[in-house]
Amino acid sequence: MSEVRPNYITPGGFAAMRARYEHLFGTERPALVEVISWAAGNGDRSENGDYIYGRKKLREIDRELAHLSRRMKAAKLVDPARQGDRSKVFFGAIVTIVDDDDVERTVTLVGIDEADASEGRISWISPLAHALKGASVGDVRRVSLPGGMREYEIAAIRYPDP
Incomplete structure (x- = not known):
């Protein structure tokens, strides 16, 4: 099994x-x-x-x-409020990203069962989340999406308060 x-x-x-x-x-x-x-x-x-x-x-x-x-x-x-290193993107991070067209968007990396893109909650195993993991503010990450390759700059990272 x-x-x-x-x-x-x-x-x-x-x-x-x-x-x-x-x-x-x-x-x-x-x-x-x-x-x-x-x-x-x-x-x-x-x-x-x-x-x-x-x-x-x-x-x-x-x-x-x-x-x-x-x-x-x-x-x-996994309680994101207990995240030790709050300067990088990990599970539970609330990340503000800016795309090539200067459009700002905020996403939260969550579990598969709680993901809802319309609410800004993306699965931690999605292509965008994979690209963001480990990033710091100011980093630029490339993501291959169905609409083509996109670049996102990390503008802010925060976690829920403990």
Whole structure:
């Protein structure tokens, strides 16, 4: 059996994942089981839309619960507020970068499960994050993106307060 790679995640990301798991397990799943039980009591299950849809939805919830459980089990919490060297970009850093066109953008390097590019949270294994890791303010890094090669200058690095 293959070993599960660690799932690096911030404390906030882990809390959100746990909250999602608890909501599904404690609220959505029991309510759905109740609907399925009610629908099963209505007779012929082969043409019972509530029963068929309920069972399908229950399988989806159970799959998501299993996925979240695996991800939480593999989670390795990394608190960026405890980062010793705050002069370089590491996991959890909040980095302000400037591109070739002088467009400024702020990104935070986070775990795979908490990445959301529209919110400025990029996965620590993304091409941009790989290019930024280890950089200091003033460094210029080249990144190969789907739109072509781009250069970014690191304008600022900060970490959450302890």
